[in-house]
Amino acid sequence: MNNDILNYWLGKFIVEVRKENGEEYPPKTLLSLVMGLQSFLRLENKTDINFLDGYEFQPIRQVLDAEMKRITRKGIGSTTKKAAAFSDEEIDKLWKSKHYADYNAKVLVRTILFLNGLNFGLLGARSIGIYVIAPLK
Structure with a gap:
C-alpha cells in the first residue's frame, strides 16, 4: 500500500470512526486508535512507519489535528476525574x-x-x- 492510499483511507477513518452507540471518541482515544494502526502496520510490513513525523504523512497529521480540535471544541473528552477529599x-x-x-x-x-x-x-x-x-x- 503506497502512502497516498494510506493518507486517504486513514484520513477518512479519522473523520468517520465512532463508538458502537454512534458517539465520537475523545481526542486522546482517537490518537490512540491511530497509534494502534501505526503499530499494526509496523508489525505487518516490518517497516519504521511513523504517522506523526515526516513529510509523507503530513495529510494524516493535518486531518487528525483538525478532528481532535473539532471534538475538543464540542467538549468531548475535556472532563477529568477528580478524587473526593477526606473530611x-x-x-x-x-x-x-x-x-x-x-x-x-x-x-x-x-x-x-x-x-x-x-x-x-x-x-x-x-x-x-x-x-x-x-x-x-
Missing part, C-alpha cells in the same frame, strides 16, 4: 481505628502512602498492591 472526621476515624499507625512494617508503609496521597494529591499505589483510599482488609 477531618474521616481522617480521625482512620487514625483511631489503628488502620494508620507505626506498629508494624505493613501498617507503616500504608500510613506513609496515605499521608503522601493526602498531602501531595496522589490517588493510589496500585502498582505495589496497596490502595491508599480504601482501607486494606
